[in-house]
Amino acid sequence: MSHRHHRHTLHAHQHHHGWNNANPPALRVAPGESVVFETVDSSGGQLSPTSTLDTLRALDFSRVNPVTGPVHVDGAEPGDALAVHIEHFAPSGWGWTANIPGFGLLADQFPDPALHLWQYDAGTLAPAAFGRLARVPLKPFAGTIGLAPAEPGPHSVVPPRRVGGNLDIRDLGAGTTLILPVEVAGALFSVGDTHAAQGDGEVCGTAIESPMTVALRFELLKGAAPRFPRLELPGPVTRHLDSRGYDVTTGIGPDLHGCARDAVSGMIELLVARHGMQPVEAYMLCSVAGDLRVSEIVDVPNMVVSLYLPRVLFD
Template sequence: MSQYQTIHSHHSHYGWDNGIEAVRQVAPGEILEFEVRDASGGQLSARSDASAVGTLDFDKVNPVTGPIEVDGAEPGDAIRIELLDFAGVGWGWTAIIPGFGLLADEFKTPFLHISEYDEQRVRFVDGIELETAPFPGTVGLAPAAPGHHSVVPPRRVGGNLDLRDLTRGATLYLPVEVAGGLLSVGDTHAAQGDGEVCGTAVETQFSVSARIGLVKGANLPAPQCETTRPLRRSRRDDKGFYVTTGVGPDLMQASRDAIRAMIDHLGKHYGLAPEMAYALCSVAVDLRIGEVVDVPNWVVAAQLPKGIFL
């Protein structure tokens, strides 16, 4: 990947701000390599334990590499990011961070789990393997509103989208709000379930190569993307799925109920402790909306691929 222009990891920042000076100006069609730091900003290592989670400096989490300015990009246009390749470091972490996650009120103790991975598989624990499916959790442009904005919540201009379908071959379109767009990339993952329910995936460092393009006059209301592979399809699907559900008038509560039921299932049938089961849900279980039309109750399903169990 080194044949491309590289945006090095020391060119990173910790929030969105259209006042940050671009580190490079590129023409549409150029290929860049973004060196991305992990979501802890280097505060966690392969030798860290749960105590390190409790002492994280949150002013240094979720760094993004950039920004870059795209020639000719103006408000109303869209930046096109075609994801080409990923190169990782071979290990990643999944944490339960107090106060963060879908079940934050139930999981209040710091937890950290280290996984190893190669290009094909993530070895989560003995007997559980996931498919390696790298993607950047955060890809975004600078917002028009002045000042510093947290990198944690996603926005109209992208950011912390956590769309696991943005892997090799996918293309993301982001609406431009400021001249040049000011694109940054971060928060790379080796694997994640739809929902990232405990608040973290298999967090890791990747170098991401991407072709940067420009669509004039796109006028997108929010980020859009296209993929070259079926959504939610992997080699781990061949053994089928176990699905738990949440049913009720509130989608967030239904999501909580579906994940809580899946944690119970993983404990009863696979002997996983609640914290490990919750972490596994975050990296392997997909939350799906079953229906939102049958008033007064909606259905959320949590889908576990049985093929991850060896």
């Protein structure tokens, strides 16, 4: 009997904070089965479509980045790989982006909280308006997706790790397969932190944070654990953004982190001068739609990081 079309559902209340291999499974499945996960946004439900800056100021960080799960996959053992086939997203139609004091690539330059609330068409996923300033093409994906680590927990969900977690790889969209190394019996898979759009780098620390439902199918690859997560993508990754070309700023120097900061700062200055944006608005737009790239890392001592911002945002 095939389990391939047997679909389970995990509801949003079946979530946990932090990675811990002692968490009891919320569900047990056989390899080949699919699960529909209802996720909570990365604020843990603290922000809503009517939130204000006061809501953001009062954020309880012990409740951020909840993940739905864990799912025990029958037969999964340390040394195996779990292939997670991302099948489908059902977005909610709303989301938020924020500058959270003390968090983000340019936290020292942006000490004050800022919040942008998004409304978008969950059916058509038409580009979402960033006020009157820009329109951001959408591409739903799961920011946090991973397995319980072997080391006893709890462990924060904020940093990514070998078994996945808060990867924030914007190409973890529908059609992609994510292959994760199993470190504990049953793998203990969880997912959350869903985004309607994000640029590579997620430079201000938040994307379009948006609760949604995601359907995943699990496949077990015995003895095939990769050293770190790897992805298999079904097609082009920037086609929804590249039709009008890009503006690109760079940072050059001996420190990759410093180069990234300079590239982002350069784009903020360009957006402020060209479009009359507030600097923090430009910073948040870079986070949801700009792509940081390591352009050169061999010409010692200096490296080059580039920020690519799609011109389609302003059409």
